[in-house]
Amino acid sequence: MYINGKVTKGNATEKIEVLNPATEEVLGAAWRGTPQDAEAAVLAAKAVFPAWRRTPANLRAGMMHQAAAKLREGHEELVRLLTLEEGKPIPENEEEVWWVEETLDYYAELGRHHRGAVLPPGDPAQFNFTLEQPWGVVACIIPWNYPLLLLVWKLAPALAAGNTVVIKPSEFTPLSTLKVIEMAFDHFPPGVVNVVTGTGLETGEPLVLHPDVRMVAFTGSLATGQRIASQTASSMKKLHLELGGKDPMVIGPDVEIRMAVRGLAYSALLNAGQVCTSTERVYVHESLYPQFAEELAEFVSGLKLGNGLDESTDVGPMLRDHFRAKVEGQVDEAVKAGARLVIGGERPVELEKGFFYRPTILADVNHSMRIMTEETFGPVIPLMPYKDIDEAIRLANDTPYGLGASLMSNDLKFVKRFFEEVEAGSIWINDPLTDNFAGPFGGMKMSGLGRELGEAGLLEFTQVKHVHWDMEAEIKEFWYPYGTAE
Ligand code: NAD
Helix, strand or coil, X not given: CEECCEECCCCCCCEEEEXXXXXXXXXXXXXXXXXXXXXXXHHHHHHHHHHHHHCCHHHHHHHHHHHHHHHHHCHHHHHHHHHHHHCCCHHHHHHHHHHHHHHHHHHHHHHHHCCCCEECCCCCCEEEEEEEEECCEEEEECCCCCCCHHHHHHHHHHHHCCCEEEEECCCCCHHHHXXXXXXXXXXXXXXXXXXXXXXXXXXXXXXXXCCCEEEEEEECCHXXXXXXXXXXXXXXXXXXXXXXXXXXEEECCCCCHHHHHHHHHHHHHHHHHXXXXXXXXXXXXXXXXXXXXXXXXXXXXXXXXXXXXXXXXXXXXXXXXXXXXXXXXXXXXXXXXXXXXXXXXXXXXXXXXXXXCCCEEEECCCCCCHHHCCCCCCCEEEEEEECCHHHHHHHHHCCCEECEEEEECCCHHHHHHHHHHCCCCEEEECCCCCCCCCCCECCEECCEEXXXXXXXHXXXXXXXXXXXXXXXXXXXXCCCCCCCCC
């Protein structure tokens, strides 16, 4: 772990093994932290907070740029470790590590440029302004699917805004997080950045419940997010929650099928479908439906499943067997209920080890099937035809989630109705899943609260204070007593 500037085992007495999902071999292990370790990290972060919040933004920015530079030096090592630990292919991890470096630079600059506002006063003697102040100790609780990117989308704005941080990585992917912090954050004052490894219940929950943690920034499943929300209701902690999704893609009647097939395959199979914004439901205009399904099947059949370290691999393994079993359950149930299995629906026999599942296309699904209503988080593409714009938008919105939504079309009327009427925090037209440093990212409905990235992503980590100052310091006529003049 990393507490108060030191690599430590804390009070831990045992380790949790980390597996390589492509080989099922043990890759390493991290200490199984205890509630006392969470406490020690919070106290270290609390102790340094008064000094860190007063550190000029320029100096904080300098330290963050330095962290980005150190990560660029260790880039290849990190990409390799992430591939071994999380499983997705090298190009996807190249991109993840690049995002980490760039996000640190982005928030370093945004943080030192950021300012409150002077407001129009209610009277010439008054001076009104706002201050954007840090919350204090922030717990950053991270999932396994993009362990570094989802970490830095919180860590960078939290530090830039003057907070101190305790990180709780997923028990499945602690090694790359520890590597990032040891490699690139050792020049920060001790206690500003801490990492506590271990299980959600033993180290995550003590952070959530700790009275000195003033904000919880969490990415993960809806169930854990709901638990955190109910556990913090009485303390009124600031919550930032990025939860699950069931993102739709609508294929318009005007598209070039070849382009739409490639875009869909990418957005549904990236990271073996284990992206919170993976396309998990596809609505194809009825005029294209049979041909689209055929061309999609032909393209996806040509993708290579394999170890992420192999340069020829397109799609890597799923993270663990139990996640694969959940996907298999949803696919089998859909087929029993009448869905047509176009390709896939099985484990690849040619790969003896690893948690692989063949990219799968289902046709003729409907919204009575779990594959169209529950998060799947695997390499499955379910297709359903629709007749017109009204039906496409109704189907896209028929979900409790609202993270992202994609449209493939250049029909102006369709595009405008889609971005106005679809309830999702990110709308992608003809370029699914492409994020932008300045573009706020987050969910509507059950997909979460708050936004990461952009200016909104910095403001999440601040609380706004309004200062009202009457410079003349005179008795006001509207003060007591009402009845008699003095
Ligand atoms: P998870 O909820 O099981 O775990 C996430 C983190 O929370 C882990 O570090 C875990 O140890 C910790 N945790 C578990 N129980 C806890 C508790 N009671 N108190 C505090 N911490 C606890 O999620 P996961 O399986 O790691 O991640 C997959 C999920 O994350 C999917 O549902 C996916 O959609 C979602 N996700 C969302 C986004 C987004 O931006 N909206 C991004 C990526 C993943």
